[in-house]
Each structure stands twice: as structure tokens, then as C-alpha cells.
Amino acid sequence: MPDSANRDWDNQTPSEELVARVAEGDEYAFQILVNRHQTSVLNLIYRFMGDRLKSEDLAQETFLQVWRSAKTYQRKSKFTTWLYRICANLCLNEIKSARRKKWLQFFKNNPDSKQSENEDLLDDSPNPEDLLLARERNQQITNALQSLPENQRIALILKRYDNFSYEEISRVLGCSIAAVESLLVRAKRTLQKKLKKS
Amino acid sequence: MKCQTLEKKLSAYQDGELSALEKQQVDRHLADCHSCREQYVRLQQMWQALGDQTEIGPTPGFYNRVAQKIGQGSEKGVLGSRWGNWGLRALPSPVFASVILAIGILCGTYIGNSLFHFESFHSAAASPERGFLSYLRVFDPAPPGTLADSYERLLSYNESHTK
Numbered sequence: 512m513p514d515s516a517n518r519d520w521d522n523q524t525p526s527e528e529l530v531a532r533v534a535e536g537d538e539y540a541f542q543i544l545v546n547r548h549q550t551s552v553l554n555l556i557y558r559f560m561g562d563r564l565k566s567e568d569l570a571q572e573t574f575l576q577v578w579r580s581a582k583t584y585q586r587k588s589k590f591t592t593w594l595y596r597i598c599a600n601l602c603l604n605e606i607k608s609a610r611r612k613k614w615l616q617f618f619k620n621n622p623d624s625k626q627s628e629n630e631d632l633l634d635d636s637p638n639p640e641d642l643l644l645a646r647e648r649n650q651q652i653t654n655a656l657q658s659l660p661e662n663q664r665i666a667l668i669l670k671r672y673d674n675f676s677y678e679e680i681s682r683v684l685g686c687s688i689a690a691v692e693s694l695l696v697r698a699k700r701t702l703q704k705k706l707k708k709s
Numbered sequence: 710m711k712c713q714t715l716e717k718k719l720s721a722y723q724d725g726e727l728s729a730l731e732k733q734q735v736d737r738h739l740a741d742c743h744s745c746r747e748q749y750v751r752l753q754q755m756w757q758a759l760g761d762q763t764e765i766g767p768t769p770g771f772y773n774r775v776a777q778k779i780g781q782g783s784e785k786g787v788l789g790s791r792w793g794n795w796g797l798r799a800l801p802s803p804v805f806a807s808v809i810l811a812i813g814i815l816c817g818t819y820i821g822n823s824l825f826h827f828e829s830f831h832s833a834a835a836s837p838e839r840g841f842l843s844y845l846r847v848f849d850p851a852p853p854g855t856l857a858d859s860y861e862r863l864l865s866y867n868e869s870h871t872k
Contacts, residue, residue: 538776542772545771545772545775546772550764550767553765553767557765558762566765567767567768567771570767570771571771571775571778572778574775575778575779578779645761645763648758648762649761649762652758652759652761652762656762670724671756671759672759676726677721677724677726692720695721695724696717699720699752699756702759703752703755706755706758707755
């Protein structure tokens, strides 16, 4: 197949079809899937965790899960819903295990440095003042998002940054549409207060 | 529509999740109510502000690292990568429970036998026939060497000593 035809195939094949091929062990289809969704997965995790390094690890883990459980994917549901459910579960597990570790390290005076988290984000900003302001704003939003309870945070991120419908969010979180609505009302209320203060 | 009702609907209105009728009601209320309109503007501002957060991109070689992890996973197997030294944890719990139960029964039998071995040995030596028949006692409500048998013996021991 010529290169351009290849590229067309890459762009036009729906993700749902690609997962079916991944289930058969097609590595090329998997590579296209990863390239297509890596940024959105990474950003979802980054917004949830607020830590770039951890986000990259979890994003890799998400695709690893996709590879392992491609056979269990049912074509009835949208691929992104399935993908984000994997992603959300990994994030929630990570938070749980971090809490456990925190308990274990309770008596060890070993504070994790959070300094490096956002350092490499804004390389292209035109001048240092803008860069500083943007970085500060970025940190405020990250902090505000981090202050939300986990389910509210995921619901809000999926709505705001991925434009998921309430129904899709309910599938990712495994709850009712009414519950999603309520999560979002509370999340928005909290964020309004937090961002107003800062 | 009251302001209080609208406050609850405002988030879904913003997200475009209301029915046509509800949306119409909210539109009408917002056109008439200044404070609710302001509240909606504030909500929109917050929503816009969230967009200021920078989007990050994956570092170069992202796919290669995923592929590498897949390679490692297939070599180690899921057990190795996920549980490390805690391989036992991945055992299905019914299997684990059965193993524990079997160990418990074996230990119980061993302890029971070792406690009463001496006595049964002597009784068997005194009369081989009685010794042979004693094996039939496994059908008793409290077969020798079991916890029930020990309990019964304890009771009778107590009774004989209190008399």
C-alpha cells in the first residue's frame, strides 16, 4: 500500500474497528489507536492527578490495559467511553494506593516535591511575564481541580475538556445520569468558589 | 420557574442537557431575572477559565514505551508484573480458602491424634480385636481424636475430679 493510502486508512478507520483488530493481535492497529488517543488520555489523567510524570505512567498503563482486554470490548459502546472507563479506574486505583502509601509513610518525613509538576508545560510562551502568569493560572486551575472529590473531578473533566454527554459520563463512572448531573452541579459550585478566591 | 429551581437547572442548561421545554423555561427566566442572569454569567466565566489550563503532550517515544511494557508483561506474565512477590494474592479466593481448610483439617487431625495416640496405642495393644474395632468409632458422634471427643473427655475428666 502506498504511504498516502496508508495514512488515509489510519485516519478513516474508526477506533471501534481498530480495537477489534487489536483483539486479534494487530500491533499496527494498536499503534494507530495509541497515537490517536494518547494526548486525550494523557490530559484526562494529568487533569485528574495534577502530576505530569505520574500521568505519563498511567497513560501507558491505560494502553497496556487496552491491549490486554481488547477481546472484552463490546462494539455496542463507544470506544472512548470504554477507554476512559479504563483510565478512570486506573486513576481511582492510583489515588487509593497513594493514600495507602501515605499512611505507611506517615512517620517518615519524606515530603514529595511537587515543584517539578508543571515546569515543562509552557515552553512556547512569548515573554517571561506571560509565561509566569499563565503558569500561575495553570497552577490555580490544577489546585482547584485537585480539591474536588474524585468522582466529581472525573465527571467535570470529561464534560469540560472532552465534551462528553451526561449519558457517556454515567457509563464511564457506572452511575445514573441524575447522579452525574448532581456531581457536576456540586463540582461547578466548588470550582466557582475556589477560582473566585484565587 | 423559581430562582431556586433554576439554580439547580443552570448546570445542565449550560451543558446542553435539558429537554426543549426545560430549556425554554430557563431561557424565559433568565431573560426576566437579573440575579439569575448574573449567576449564569459567573458560571460561564468559571467554565471559560478552566480552558486556560495548558494541554500537555506525550513525551517522544510514548508508543515505544507502551510496546516495551507489553513485551515485558508477556515475558513476566500478569502475575509477575502486577503482584510482584505477592503471587498468592492472585489466587482465586475459593482455591485459597480450600487450601487453608485442608491445612486446618490436617493440622487438627495431627494434633488430635498426637494427643490421644498414647492411650489408643495401649488399648489396641491390650486387645487387638478391640483395637481393630476402635477404628469403627470414626462413625461415632464424637470420633476419637476430634475436637468433640476432646471436649467429651474434658467433661468426663472434670466430672470425675469434682466427685
